[in-house]
Amino acid sequence: MTTVHVPAPRPTAADLSVWPASTTEAAHGDLAVGGVPLTEIADRFGTPVYVLDEAEVRERCRTYRDEFPEAEVLYAAKAFLCRAMAHWIDEEGLGLDVCSAGELELAVTTGFPPERIVLHGNAKSPRDLDTALRLGVGRIVIDSPSEIARLAAAVGPDGHQKVMARVVPGISAGGHEKIRTGSDDQKFGLSISDGYAQHAIARILDQPQLELTGLHCHLGSQITTVKPYLVAVRRMVGLMMRLHEQHGLVLPELDLGGGHGIAYRPGEPALDLTTLARRIRAELADACATAGLPEPRLLIEPGRAIAGPAGVALYHVLAVKHTGDRIFVAVDGGMSDNPRPALYGVRYAPRLVGRRSTAAPARVTVVGRHCEAGDVLASDVDLPRDVHPGDLLAVPVAGAYHLSMASGYNLVGRPPLTAVRDGHARLLVRRESLDDIRNRDVGL
Numbered sequence: 130m131t132t133v134h135v136p137a138p139r140p141t142a143a144d145l146s147v148w149p150a151s152t153t154e155a156a157h158g159d160l161a162v163g164g165v166p167l168t169e170i171a172d173r174f175g176t177p178v179y180v181l182d183e184a185e186v187r188e189r190c191r192t193y194r195d196e197f198p199e200a201e202v203l204y205a206a207k208a209f210l211c212r213a214m215a216h217w218i219d220e221e222g223l224g225l226d227v228c229s230a231g232e233l234e235l236a237v238t239t240g241f242p243p244e245r246i247v248l249h250g251n252a253k254s255p256r257d258l259d260t261a262l263r264l265g266v267g268r269i270v271i272d273s274p275s276e277i278a279r280l281a282a283a284v285g286p287d288g289h290q291k292v293m294a295r296v297v298p299g300i301s302a303g304g305h306e307k308i309r310t311g312s313d314d315q316k317f318g319l320s321i322s323d324g325y326a327q328h329a330i331a332r333i334l335d336q337p338q339l340e341l342t343g344l345h346c347h348l349g350s351q352i353t354t355v356k357p358y359l360v361a362v363r364r365m366v367g368l369m370m371r372l373h374e375q376h377g378l379v380l381p382e383l384d385l386g387g388g389h390g391i392a393y394r395p396g397e398p399a400l401d402l403t404t405l406a407r408r409i410r411a412e413l414a415d416a417c418a419t420a421g422l423p424e425p426r427l428l429i430e431p432g433r434a435i436a437g438p439a440g441v442a443l444y445h446v447l448a449v450k451h452t453g454d455r456i457f458v459a460v461d462g463g464m465s466d467n468p469r470p471a472l473y474g475v476r477y478a479p480r481l482v483g484r485r486s487t488a489a490p491a492r493v494t495v496v497g498r499h500c501e502a503g504d505v506l507a508s509d510v511d512l513p514r515d516v517h518p519g520d521l522l523a524v525p526v527a528g529a530y531h532l533s534m535a536s537g538y539n540l541v542g543r544p545p546l547t548a549v550r551d552g553h554a555r556l557l558v559r560r561e562s563l564d565d566i567r568n569r570d571v572g573l
């Protein structure tokens with residue numbers, strides 16, 4: 130009789146591929162990010178809490194500068210903005226994309242140079258425009274025809290403002306229908322195909338106080354292949370060629386927006402920046418040569434690719450429930466600090482930290498504490514079968530579109546944000562308290 134040797138399941142090294150580069154395994158199943166054990170952060174600041182690895186943010190900025198040395202790289206503040214973040218972005222030499230007076234004013238009052246800021250928005254309020262002009266924002270991206278006269282009037286006959294025109298190149302790309310912005314059937318931009326863009330641009334050129342520096346497009350978010358960007362380069366240069374023929378216009382800038390995709394779970398694809406830079410460069414050179422135009426200076430606007438992988442969310446498990454064939458693991462946060470799974474079905478890979486379990490994995494659904502059945506943080510993920518209340522769960526890739534989208538739902542209060550660096554953690558944004566909530570509530 131032969132004995133079949135079945136190797137005992139060995140604890141495999143944790144897959145840390147989507148975690149910040151500084152992440153290391155620490156004692157008792159803990160992980161350390163930026164040299165700080167996550168259990169220590171949970172103890173010190175409570176949960177839910179967000180952790181941002183400063184070195185990871187800076188390193189990602191540097192990667193963009195290295196890969197696109199000839200381009201202007203603008204961080205899209207809507208992914209996540211706080212004063213420290215504005216400092217880091219400034220120090221790393223990037224510009225900033227904002228889409229409201231709030232984001233703009235926070236950045237400028239923190240010392241961010243306004244001339245390196247670009248204001249976006251499909252519906253800019255009078256306050257947005259006034260703030261932009263008052264603070265001297267570098268460029269304003271025009272997104273609708275009605276904005277042109279409004280902006281020209283606000284600038285005044287003796288004023289001057291650099292603008293770009295947001296164009297819809299007619300390309301469908303992006304991780305989910307709700308984050309695709311490059312096609313004609315959504316609210317952003319001026320369409321090339323129906324002549325809207327050309328018409329609006331002619332009107333901008335009629336306003337002497339508005340200086341059109343270039344065209345802008347943003348295809349969508351979570352794009353993991355290079356192809357849509359190359360098609361965009363062709364279409365944008367095509368429009369630049371027609372504008373040159375019609376108006377003798379030579380535009381010095383071309384903004385290709387952001388949307389660079391990242392992996393949220395191990396094994397998922399991410400957009401390769403080296404390839405993106407090389408292929409865009411070649412495509413732009415070729416398209417401009419064919420069109421007989423000088424090459425414009427490139428602008429790009431990454432948001433999540435800078436902030437997303439630098440962030441980790443920490444939650445405590447509050448309840449574990451077995452219903453039929455499902456196991457629900459409920460934590461002390463949820464859709465009020467991360468609405469992304471509910472909004473567009475994003476999948477995350479939470480893991481247990483601070484306790485080493487020898488239990489076999491079980492397929493569970495990690496849910497939040499909010500009063501919605503759709504308050505799911507991660508469906509069908511493997512956690513140790515003995516997961517129980519009091520356990521600490523960590524969710525990587527939580528730096529973008531979490532806290533910036535956080536809401537006041539159920540008056541739970543928005544979590545704090547801590548930064549880690551060189552073995553130290555510091556509080557950047559404190560937890561929203563009941564006092565904060567009560568202070569805004571001024572009537573009875």
Ligand SMILES: *Cc1c(COP(=O)(O)O)cnc(C)c1O
Binds near residue numbers: 208249351386
């Ligand atoms: C959202 C947005 C970005 C950034 O998108 P990411 O997916 O975070 O890279 C860039 N530019 C514009 C105009 C945007 O609206």
